[in-house]
Amino acid sequence: MNSEKMDARNQSFLYKLHLDGPLLLGLLTLMIVGLFTIYSAGGQDWDLVQRQIIRLGLATTVMFLLAQVSPTVFRRLSVYVYIVGVLLLVAVLVIGVTGKGAQRWLDLGFFRFQPSELLKLAVPMMVAWYIGRKDLPPRTLNVLAALVLVVTPTLLIAKQPDLGTSLLIASSGIFAIFLAGIRWKLLSFFAVAVSAFTPILWFFLMKDYQKQRVLTFLNPESDPLGSGYHIIQSKIAIGSGGMEGKGWLQGTQSQLEFLPERHTDFIFSVFSEEFGFLGVILLICLYLFIVSRGMYIAMRAQEAYSKLLAGSITLTFFVYVFVNMGMVSGILPVVGVPLPLVSYGGTSMVTLMAGFGILMSVATRRKLLSRE
Amino acid sequence: MAPKRVVIRDHSAEANLFARRSFIALIIITMMASALLFNLYHLQVTRYDDYQTRSNGNRIKVLPVAPNRGLIYDRNGVLLAENRPVFSLQLVPNEIKNLEQTVAELAQLLNISDSDVEDFYKDYRGQRRFKPVTLLNRLSKQSVAQFSAHQHRFPGVSIEARLTRYYPHGDTLTHVLGYVSKINQKDLKKLQEAGQEANYAATYDIGKLGIEKYHESLLHGQVGSQEVEVNNQGRIIRTLNFVPPVPGKDITVNIDVEMQKVAQQALAGNRGAVVVLDARDGGVLTLYSNPAYDPNLFVHGISRKNYSALLNSADKPLINRATQGQYPPASTVKPHLALLGLENKHIRLDTQIFDRGVFTLKNVTHKWRDWLSWGHGHVNVTDAIEQSCDTFFYDLAYRMGIDEISGYMAQFGFGEYSGLDLYEESSAILPSRGWKKARMGEPWYMGDTIVVGIGQGPWTATPVQLASSVTALVNHGTRYVPQVFRGIHQEGQTVVAEPKIREPIEVADMTNWHIVLDAMYGVNHREKGTGRNSFKNTSYLSAGKTGTAQLVSIAQGEKYDAEKLDERHRDNAMYVGFAPYDDPEIVVAVALENAGSGSAQAGPIARMIMDQYFGEGNATLAQNRNN
Known part of the structure; x- marks a missing residue:
């Protein structure tokens, strides 16, 4: 009854286009906020804004196209996408292009491709497919198998090294497992296991620059001219914004270039400096709105695969936000995660919007699925 | 299944x-978002003030602005020390793409020496990348023009102007004006101790010598400030606030640069000094020490070679002979001694002695000879001063005793700093019982007193002390402190400072002073006066006293023969005098090292100076100077 009423209301123009109105509104608002902030952070450079608009257009197109695809198709493709993704990751480690001290790209001649982006979607798809085949909650053995599916690409990406992305990919898989209803006992066991793994990570897997970031994070003032400089300047930018902010284009930390990576990873500092704590509250509310809408879509999906995939994508999106805001405000180490849909550029934006395309696909195909 | x-x-x-x-x-998720918000609240609201301060600290820099140094004028308004712009070529390494190529091209364009380029790289390595580094100091106008024409080729390279001191009269005034030079570690420490460090934050040079040093606080002024907003490169974006510096005060000195030039000409080729004081207020009209050197050398940093040449020169040009030269006053102090004898009633105007050319004491084998070996015959005090009779003063000194002499001479300023506004001064030596005990650990002997009577023995005085003592004499005991500083110069006018006065000398009987001054008139204008040759045919009446200081003792029974002596052991020629006699305006003291007799060598120089003062000039040295 209830769902039929909703369907009737949603038989709108947008619905026919397989778009979810509230989600789309949230995303577009976020993009506009991002454009304004980029304009300020980039020193009022119109070219920068134009390039971002083109990227946003491209990403939105990808979202729109994926929204037209039925979740069933995604489900069927999951395994192949995952396998191709992992193979590409292996290829990157063997023949990848090195940039900024990390081997992340595949040079395809006409453009550079970053396979880890594909895995951001492939991993939750694969886990959702694998767990969704059977009854929920999954059995211990299946959970272990799903974990292997998650850990394999995570380690491959961590080895590039790209700590931020591997973290996001691991989360996306774990979220799917969590939403599938993994038993609390098992969850606690894994939590303990991960804690035990931390020293191994520190001593054997992390590169020096990654360790340095963590150390700097723990005490940024110890190295104010070196690696701590970014965090200190970022905190000064945020803190000096105060309750109401210095005003758009008025942030001295950003306009006078004291702030590093102003229009990319540290754009939240620019936003906080210029719009203050009140602006920050509104921005976080906007993100929470998008996350809530995503979880709503996931809950209303009728099939386990769609639920798990949509939920995982939504929660991972929030991890992006949390890690980025946490790192620029000094409560998390700087791991190089952009603020989703606000930071300038990056392939990650296309991936994000592709994820939202899947969400919209799920949101607008409940009847089709139930018929199947 | x-x-x-x-x-x-x-x-x-x-x-x-x-x-x-x-x-x-x-x-x-809600909890995590709350944690984020909680932390952001902490940053933006709780610690807002702290971060606000740090944000301002990042962007706002307060730059000190140097005040312009006060100018120095002579008493006639002639500019003696001015400020001129100098240009330096500065590079901001951060803004230059290819530093080595740029430097090489500039070196070729402006003929910059390899050693300058080397120095540049030395500075460059020790500095932050966005701070300007100087490649070339003191660009010529031609170089400035050349660079300006090609400036577009050199981004990140600029010409900076700043004012530096220039002394247009060069070595004529070095020992009076002194000079400014770059602030060094020692100066910095002194400034710190005086709490003046901030005031000098933008200042490049500081007074190192002479008036420039003594009146540094007047000349320097107050630092200003410019509050600017800078970016992360330290580049100035805009000025937020400007507090202009208060320029240093322009000052006028008592020096007459024309007289100073005459003194320089007159002393050419000799080591010596001339001091001219204004008899009416102690103002220093002339203070010249020869040889001198160009103070401009020091302003831009003197080369090691030039400096060691000055330092090691046998003529010691760095010494200010007018204030630091310690010369035996010789007969120039006979008037003072005669006055003491008269005031304390050891002699009267009609007291006569018979001079046989030698002074002896009972039971003492030593004989004190007069410069005139056959003696002056019957002389009273006036004759004794006019003819510079030694025997009369041996006898007088013997009768007065050292305590009376040193006590009275101290009142004339001997043995103490004159109070002149120059730090480079010596107090010289006024012998006394206490001095000998402290210096040599020996008691004073009666025999020691005899030579003090003719201004010899351990007695030394600086030319400025001599001039100052004569000023006290002509003012009947009123003592003006010699002052170079005349007053603050404002809007073309000088506000003349009050003369400084010291405790006057007590007068017992004014007639005694007239007797002595009259005798000094006789020196210059009466038949037997030792200065008569130097002061023939003057349009003004003058008075004075010659002195010839013996530097090595001649063995008993031998005669002084200049030819046989090493040049540096020959007599010093001294002269003190004043004019006009009736109403003295100027007092002159001359000291010439190893030049011979005071009457022949020092007198003519005093004449030239006085002629210049009274507008006669042109009295040539050759004409008046006989050897």
Whole structure:
């Protein structure tokens, strides 16, 4: 009854286009906020804004196209996408292009491709497919198998090294497992296991620059001219914004270039400096709105695969936000995660919007699925 | 079996499970968002003031602005020390793409020496990348023009102007004006101790010598400040606030640069000094020490070679002979001694002695000879001063005793700093019992007193002390402190400072002073006066006293023969005098090292100076100077 009423209301123009109105509104608002902030952070450079608009257009197109695809198709493709993704990751480690001290790209001649982006979607798809085949909650053995599916690409990406992305990919898989209803006992066991793994990570897997970031994070003032400089300047930018902010284009930390990576990873500092704590509250509310809408879509999906995939994508999106805001405000180490849909550029934006395309696909195909 | 399980899959149970998990996830998300907000609240609200301050600290820099140094004028308004712009070529390494190539091209364009380029790289390595580094100091106008024409080729390279001191009269005034030079570590420490460090934050040079040093606080002024907004490169974006510096005060000195030039000409080729004081207020009209050197050399940093040449020169040009030269006053102090004899009634105007050319004491084998070996015959005090009779003063000194002499001479300023506004001064030596005890650990002997009577023995005086003592004499005991500083120069006018006065000398009988001054008139204008040759045919009346200081003792029974002596052991020629006699305006003291007799060598120089003062000039040295 209830769902039929909703369907009737949603038989709108947008619905026919397989778009979810509230989600789309949230995303577009976020993009506009991002454009304004980029304009300020980039020193009022119109070219920068134009390039971002083109990227946003491209990403939105990808979202729109994926929204037209039925979740069933995604489900069927999951395994192949995952396998191709992992193979590409292996290829990157063997023949990848090195940039900024990390081997992340595949040079395809006409453009550079970053396979880890594909895995951001492939991993939750694969886990959702694998767990969704059977009854929920999954059995211990299946959970272990799903974990292997998650850990394999995570380690491959961590080895590039790209700590931020591997973290996001691991989360996306774990979220799917969590939403599938993994038993609390098992969850606690894994939590303990991960804690035990931390020293191994520190001593054997992390590169020096990654360790340095963590150390700097723990005490940024110890190295104010070196690696701590970014965090200190970022905190000064945020803190000096105060309750109401210095005003758009008025942030001295950003306009006078004291702030590093102003229009990319540290754009939240620019936003906080210029719009203050009140602006920050509104921005976080906007993100929470998008996350809530995503979880709503996931809950209303009728099939386990769609639920798990949509939920995982939504929660991972929030991890992006949390890690980025946490790192620029000094409560998390700087791991190089952009603020989703606000930071300038990056392939990650296309991936994000592709994820939202899947969400919209799920949101607008409940009847089709139930018929199947 | 397996497909059956799929068929009976419990969708609503799964949906419930998923909803519960989603709900938990949402709770966790809310908690995480709250943690973020809590931290941001802490940063933006609780610690706002702290971060606000640090943000301003980042962007706002207060740059000190140097005040312009006060100018120095002579008493006639002639500019003696001015400020001129100098240009330096500065590079900001951060803004230059190819530093080595740029430097090489500039070196070729402006003929910059390899050693300058080397120095540049030395500075460059020790500095932050966005701070300007100087490649070339003191660019010529031609170089400035050349660079300006090609400036577009050199981004990050600029010409900076700043004012530096220039002394247009060069070595004529070095020992009076002194000079400024770069602030060094020692100066910095002194400034720190005086709490003046901030005031000198933008200042490059500081007074190192002479008036420039003594009146540094007047000349320097107060630092200003410019509050600017800078970016992360330290580049100035805009000025927020400007507090202009208060320029240093322009000052006028008592020096007459024309007289100073005459003194320089007159002393050419000799080591010596001339001091001219204004008899009416102690103002220093002339203070010249020869040889001198160009103070401009020091302003831009003197080369090691030039400096060691000055330092090691046998003529010691760095010494200010007018204030630091310690010369035996010789006969120039006979008037003072005669006055003491008269005031204390050891002699009267009609007291006569008979001079046989030698002074002896009972039971003492030593004979004190007069410079005139056959003696002056009957002389009273006036004759004794006019003819510079030694025997009369041996006898007088013997009768007065050292205590009376040193006590009275101290009142004339001997043995103490004159109070002149130059730090480079010596107090010289006024012998006394206490001095000898402290210096040599020996008691004073009667015999020691005899030579003090003719201004010899351990007695030394600086030319400025001599001039100052004569000023006290002509003012009947009123003592003006010699002052170079005349007053503050404002809007073309000088506000003349009050003369400084010291405790006057007590007068017992004014007639005694007239007797002495009259005798000094006789020196210059009467028949037997030792200065008569130097002061023939003057349009003004003058008075004075010659002195010839013996530097090595001549063995008993031998005669002084200049030819046989090493040049540096020959007599010093001294002269003190004043004019006009009736109403003295100027007092002159001359000291010439190893030049011979005071009457022949020092007198003519005093004449030239006085002629210049009274507008006669042109009295040539050759004409008046006989050897």
